[in-house]
Amino acid sequence: MRIELVEFALPLPDSGPYGIAAGSDGTVWFTEQKRNRIGARNEHGEFTAFDVPTPNAGVMSILCDRNGDLWFNEYHAGQIGRMTPGGEFKEYKLPDPGCAPFGLAEGPDGAIWFTEMMTGRIGRLSPGGEVTEYKLPHEGAFPSFITTGSDGKLWFTENQGNRIGTIDTDGSVTHYALPTPGSAPVGITAGPDGALWFVEIAGNRVGRITTDGEISEYSLSTEGAKPHAITSGIGQDLWFTEWGANRIGRITVDGKLTEYDIPTQGSEPHGITVAADGTVWFAEECNRLGRLTIK
Incomplete structure (x- = not known):
């Protein structure tokens, strides 16, 4: 297996790309947190952006949902945004403007589920635009990323609670404490093995939890690697960003770890996604997108 890692500078400086998602047509979508835009790079390498x-x-x-529409959080505005690929926007105000929505997932019920960091809630936005919120039982949990599991439940990380949580579509919540104290879990994704995989930004580990709650942890090779986001590949592997180590990591479902250095020093990789052809894309806060291709 040969890896090719290429970076692409964004057209405007100080865009601050953070989240990233791959569309079915080869377009890569990303958030520009510093310029307040949704950016896109099409399969021909052309960049566009929408305010x-x-x-x-x-x-x-x-x-990117199953219909091709883009959903994004508005952390400071207390809103969830929706955009068509053509650039038509709709924004949904949440009941508490200071709730700080962050993670997003498309649920098995067709709704968009999201975390509220500051209020410690899990929210649901129905296809009709109705918002329902579920308060978590632990104060200061700081729920971060969220994903749909193979069991049809929504799974999320509790960054300050040091737990992995799950919520049924009816609002029933279950929590699982992590073995490593103060691990600060952030990214989470459904793995190809039916389990949920997550990264511990302070624990310096990649974690795995089965839908029955059995937890395994895998230590990274570099201290202070600060793994941030994780996504499933198209095979029996997962890919994650290492913000502190300036690397992209790959872990197989049996725990084999490989890491790849990003050419630009201090790139601060955050969001990561895998396209339908297996190409790995990631957002670098240094104003670049990265592409990792397996050949």
Whole structure:
């Protein structure tokens, strides 16, 4: 297996790309948190961008739903945004403007589920635009990323609670404490093995939890690697960003770890996604997108 890693500078300086998602047509979508835009790079390498209607909204996370529409959080504005690939926006105000929505997932019920960091809630936005919120039982949990598991439940990280949580579509919540104290889990994704995989930004580990709650942890080779986001590959592997080590990591479902250095020093990789052809894309806060191709 040969790896090719290439970086692409964004057209405008100080865009601050953070979240990233791959569309089915080869377009890669990303948030420009510093310029308050949704950016796109098509399969021909052309960049476009769309201004978010609400100023200084705090766009960070992004997902491409099954219909091809883009959903993103507005961390500072207390809103969830939706955009068509053609650039038509709709924004949904949440009940508490200071709730700080962050992670997003498309649920098995067709709704968009999201985390509220500051209020410690899990939210649901129905296809009709109705918002329902579920308060977590532990104060200061700081729920971060969220994903749909193979069991049809929504799974999320509790960054300050040092737990992995799960919520049924009816709002029933279960929590699992992590073995490593103060691990600060952030990214989470459904793995190809049916388990949930997550990264511990302070614990310096990649974690795995089965839908029955059995937890395994895998230590990274570099201290202070600060793994941030994780996504499933198209084979029996997962890919994650190492913000502190300036690397992209790969872990197989049996725990084999490989890491790849990013050419630009201090690139601060955050969001990561895998396209349908297996190409790995990631957002670098240093104003670049990275592409890792397996040949």
